[in-house]
Amino acid sequence: MKFGTKAVHAGVEPDPLTGAVMTPIYQTSTYAQESPSKHKGYAYARGANPTRDALQKSIAALENGQYGLCFSSGMGATDAVIKLLNPGDEVITSNDLYGGSYRMFKKVYERFGIKFHFIDLTKAENITPLINQKTKLLWIETPSNPLMRIIDIKACVAIAKKNNILVAVDNTFASPYLQSPLLLGADIVMHSVTKYLGGHSDVIMGALALNDAKLRDELFFILNSCGAVPSPNDCFLVLRGIKTLQLRMQRHCSNGRRIAEFLVSHPKVGKVYWPGFPDHPNHEIAKNQMTDFGGMLSFTLKDDSQEKANLLMESVELFTLAESLGGVESLINHPASMTHASIPKEERVKNGLSDSLIRLSVGIEDIEDLIDDLASALEKV
Ligand SMILES: *Cc1c(COP(=O)(O)O)cnc(C)c1O
Numbered sequence: 001m002k003f004g005t006k007a008v009h010a011g012v013e014p015d016p017l018t019g020a021v022m023t024p025i026y027q028t029s030t031y032a033q034e035s036p037s038k039h040k041g042y043a044y045a046r047g048a049n050p051t052r053d054a055l056q057k058s059i060a061a062l063e064n065g066q067y068g069l070c071f072s073s074g075m076g077a078t079d080a081v082i083k084l085l086n087p088g089d090e091v092i093t094s095n096d097l098y099g100g101s102y103r104m105f106k107k108v109y110e111r112f113g114i115k116f117h118f119i120d121l122t123k124a125e126n127i128t129p130l131i132n133q134k135t136k137l138l139w140i141e142t143p144s145n146p147l148m149r150i151i152d153i154k155a156c157v158a159i160a161k162k163n164n165i166l167v168a169v170d171n172t173f174a175s176p177y178l179q180s181p182l183l184l185g186a187d188i189v190m191h192s193v194t195k196y197l198g199g200h201s202d203v204i205m206g207a208l209a210l211n212d213a214k215l216r217d218e219l220f221f222i223l224n225s226c227g228a229v230p231s232p233n234d235c236f237l238v239l240r241g242i243k244t245l246q247l248r249m250q251r252h253c254s255n256g257r258r259i260a261e262f263l264v265s266h267p268k269v270g271k272v273y274w275p276g277f278p279d280h281p282n283h284e285i286a287k288n289q290m291t292d293f294g295g296m297l298s299f300t301l302k303d304d305s306q307e308k309a310n311l312l313m314e315s316v317e318l319f320t321l322a323e324s325l326g327g328v329e330s331l332i333n334h335p336a337s338m339t340h341a342s343i344p345k346e347e348r349v350k351n352g353l354s355d356s357l358i359r360l361s362v363g364i365e366d367i368e369d370l371i372d373d374l375a376s377a378l379e380k381v
Pocket of ligand 1 (some may be wrong): 073074075076098100101141145170172173191192193194195204205206
């Protein structure tokens with residue numbers, strides 16, 4: 001099946017009991033057993049729920065994987081992957097990670113004796129000198145947030161595989177429509193389902209997709225033992241959201257392109273970070289590993305002050321000033337004070353994340369209205 005067909009059909013079968021075409025919300029915490037431990041495959045809903053099962057199959061199919069596991073948030077899914085490790089183990093990851101991932105690695109798991117190396121992964125060769133016997137995981141996020149750097153997944157996988165290092169990719173920004181890390185050799189894909197998969201800014205959820213049965217069992221053991229499971233109602237909402245994933249992504253991409261082109265030619269705009277520009281430093285890699293360039297972009301103002309950036313963010317009317325991304329509605333965000341506030345300023349600036357940087361999650365509205373909104377806000381700056 002091709003992507004759009006999978007988005008509509010994968011994992012979803014008419015309900016065996018009634019023939020209901022849409023998977024019901026199995027709002028139950030437990031299941032009746034015929035005799036002790038003799039049941040229909042469902043014993044207690046932390047372990048399994050039919051609505052969640054359907055969603056896990058759908059996400060696995062979209063990611064070209066055998067298995068899917070859903071969690072109560074993207075951070076819950078990331079947490080499960082890190083719990084595969086032991087004290088003393090080392091992780092190599094990038095220096096412009098999602099702020100919440102950075103916070104978890106640095107402030108939670110370093111206390112548990114796991115060591116993290118935050119480096120520039122846009123140059124895969126930077127990995128090699130850090131590898132030792134204790135290196136167990138390579139954690140990749142691409143496109144990166146908010147600077148839209150692109151990491152060459154295949155090149156990183158080649159180095160990791162030679163050294164028996166597990167590769168996990170945070171595929172949240174790309175969505176499975178734009179990028180398929182498992183096909184590029186990654187072992188695990190992580191999603192903040194909250195974003196494009198859910199697509200309507202009404203659910204917090206995370207997911208993993210993968211191919212290895214043993215690894216799936218280990219991660220399921222962690223999911224069931226630690227308990228970060230999603231609700232059946234949220235699983236239903238995401239199953240519904242996924243049906244339009246292809247259509248939404250196509251519009252996110254075409255609107256994103258138009259806005260990137262509008263901004264880059266605007267006299268008040270400084271730098272525009274969007275991987276679709278031929279002069280973007282990682283454009284060729286983006287072209288190779290992604291089907292399009294997505295609806296996420298960032299920019300600075302020529303007058304590079306936080307004051308002017310604030311004025312712009314207060315002046316837009318259609319764009320909502322809010323954290324998060326990937327919903328049908330357009331959002332505007334100030335990484336330095338919002339999503340990336342947990343990264344110390346020194347670290348932030350060192351990694352190119354200036355105080356005046358503005359991030360857009362371009363929605364699926366009519367493009368003329370979005371451009372008008374940005375144009376009149378820029379006028380006031
Ligand atoms: C939002 C986000 C997360 C965290 O997901 P939650 O669902 O908010 O827990 C992780 N990675 C990226 C890239 C994100 O955008």
